[in-house]
């Protein structure tokens with residue numbers, strides 16, 4: 106069995122796949138060294154930072170679990186394949202700002218096209 110390593114979008118380190126997962130909300134990869142507000146979860150495995158089932162219909166709909174017979178989860182159990190829950194995500198919680206997100210924000214704020222900014226950047230680089 107091969108071991109895969111994934112880069113964390115927060116610290117930039119590449120870590121063993123079991124220690125890195127994608128945030129369900131923002132889609133960034135986060136390692137378990139960067140998670141925040143961990144409720145004292147004492148594990149480096151990303152699985153334990155997944156979304157916990159709260160028994161609500163909203164959550165069943167959000168995670169495709171309307172069929173109650175198929176998804177016999179106890180409240181508090183982790184829903185499979187939910188990656189990192191947004192509450193543990195340093196980006197979603199506002200602890201960290203992702204440069205890619207910041208770029209998108211700036212482009213929208215100043216109504217800029219990324220292509221134009223790239224051209225300007227390259228032109229400025231040439232002049233040096």
Ligand SMILES: [Zn+2]
Nearest residue numbers: 113116136139
């Ligand atoms: Zn990290």
Ligand SMILES: [Zn+2]
Nearest residue numbers: 128131194197
């Ligand atoms: Zn997130």
